[in-house]
Amino acid sequence: MRVCWEQLMHLLNDFSEMGVVLSRVNSSCRAAPREPVNTFQTVSSNSDREVNGTDSDCFSSIPVQNKVCEPEEVLLPALPETVCVERGYITPQQVYNLLNAEEDQPALYDPSYILILDCRRAERYKDSHVVTARAAVTVIHPELGCLISCIDLQKYSIILLYAEEGCSPVGSVKAKADSPDLQRCFFQLSALGMDPVILLGGFAAFYALYPFLCTARVVLLEPERHTLTIYPSEVLEGALYQGTDSQASDHHIIKNLRITHVVNATANSPDAFPNTLRYLRLPLSDDAQQDLVEALPLASRFINTALRGEPPGRVLVHCSMGKSRSSALTLAFLMAHRSWSLLHALRWLKERRACTAPNVNFLRQLMTYEQQLFGSRLTSLDDIRR
Template sequence: MKGWFGQLMHLPNENEMGVVLSRVNNSCKRAPKEPVNTFQRVSSISDREVNSIGSDHSSIIPVQNKVGEPELLVPALPEKACVERGYITPQQVYNLLNAEEGQPALYDPYHILILDCRNADRYQDSHVVTARAAVTVIHPELGCLISCIELQKYSIILLYAEEGCSPVGSVKAKADSPDLQRCFFQLSGLGMDPIILLGGFSAFTALYPFLCTRRMVLIEPERHTLTIYPSEILEGALYQGSVAQASDYRIIKNLHITHVVTATANCPDAFPNTLSYLRLHLSDDAQQDLVEALPLASRFIDAALRAEPAGRVLVHCSMGRSRSSALTLAFLMEHRRWSLLHALRWLKERRACTAPNLNFLSQLLTYEETLFGSRLTRLDDIRR
């Protein structure tokens, strides 16, 4: 199996970003949820103001300490993850299922092998999309029913029980989910590197019921019928994807999207009567100027997330890679107070196809200097 798990579960040092710990059972240890607005640099504006295409953006200015001098932010680090080794959060599974590299990764039968370690009745009632009943792969008496050569073709092997967040191999884990533990150690003995869904099926389906099904979806033609969702950048708050996803009502409804940032030159609002839109006519080229777009998008997203009740924002361009990434990064820099390097690492962990063009990266570096008063990131570090 490919060395994906080691990269995912790498524990960051203070200069590296962590992974958000997802909402799981209350019995599981987790990092405290960070407030949406950790630092208010700009005065809030209404949705009507930021949705006005013909408005004069120059009238929206940052709060100032002194006349002519914008208030500078103090850099912060993303919170470190608190996930036991051998486990993966529901949010990480969501993003893995919806990863896109050229084409949706889920269309590849060898992208991820998901083994449902519950009983047959629970599996037939509902399971994570593309999951197989563990007994069809790991038999209690017959052992592994798939050859090691075949198993090694999978990039990821994911196991889950009904619940559970106890450390792998602990007495409590063995008592709570003996079938899962048996599968885990049998696969480990074969040289595989399986991972376990933190909180089990109950935690995942509570957050993503639309990614659970009664159907058995295994072969490639069946996989091509699956809906691919936008990447979840901030849990239950900020998403990034493509124009096709922004036009899919089922996606909008299932993710409870309330606000959309459109970063394409020619894209009509798909649901103008139900959603709030910020339309930015941007081109993905070396001439596009983002000087107005970055702060405008950042403020629009922040206002939506701080609304009562809190909104959910989808940022998109054509493919969800370059223009939308630049806008998402600007928000993370300004309203999470992260350097461009930390923001980019965070984003790429959640959306691997993130690829703002060189022109956008250069402008984001300038934006970083505007926000913090100095360059915190080197261009060479983010072009790797």
């Protein structure tokens, strides 16, 4: 079903099924807050192994007690920092999460999910384009108008356009000069009642960050889409990712995202690359009995240490489906090291990974962790359910 711009904004900001939000993560690290004291210990093995040119080791967790002490000082809650994006535009990072959104299955497998139109010259499209993109001339002819019926256009939830580069306001003199074909396409679609969005910075900006999501192949039909690699969600730009155990064991994904550290929150999935990556293994169960009292601060510390390393690492947090256990650990990090309340952390995560769904037991323990970090409970289950 087609959505208008206002509906799209509502869709994106309210944890849409597409997992896209029109805001960017501020990837700079804040000063590290004081860590909650925990009684998990980590032991290193194979400490001489090489990871991306630096010494690393694999970690395994050893429970000692079932108690976490209160932090010596409480954190002051902060709000997530967002970057304003010009109306009608969407950032490369948001497009990345859009392309890799998952619910019961990857959204990109659905041919009606998103229409991506490449508004560059035909030879540039043939050379390389964003995966599943179509040459705009096959949809919107610059002189004859629409070559696809309005009924067919309306079936797409989102229509995305991009030129070679550019970030000038839609309709401005500079935008018309920089990318006349895109501007023509944008206004033709708008005249037909569509509400397209434009990739900020164009293909050049997207390719610079995600070359592995660009291809010379024309991928349109559903069987072709099922051959595509679906990547973990990007929680913090170029730093923190969350996904599934199958993604964590895919060498191409690990290589393309330049992952250096992995939090494995499964009970049964082995660490896929113990000789080349640093692991924190937390054998958790996704049920009402699982105690996270030691796992939450331990995962938070591990992620923070990796991201603040020299050079900074890239962390993948995963469980089996990337929904509950991994979400709980990611949320704990955002609370402890971004000073966000559970509610704000959960909103941030759901905007980037729509399938986020920690079970009620985990949510209650996260609320307790929030109280330990901030000295009072800032989030209730009613807040989360609204």
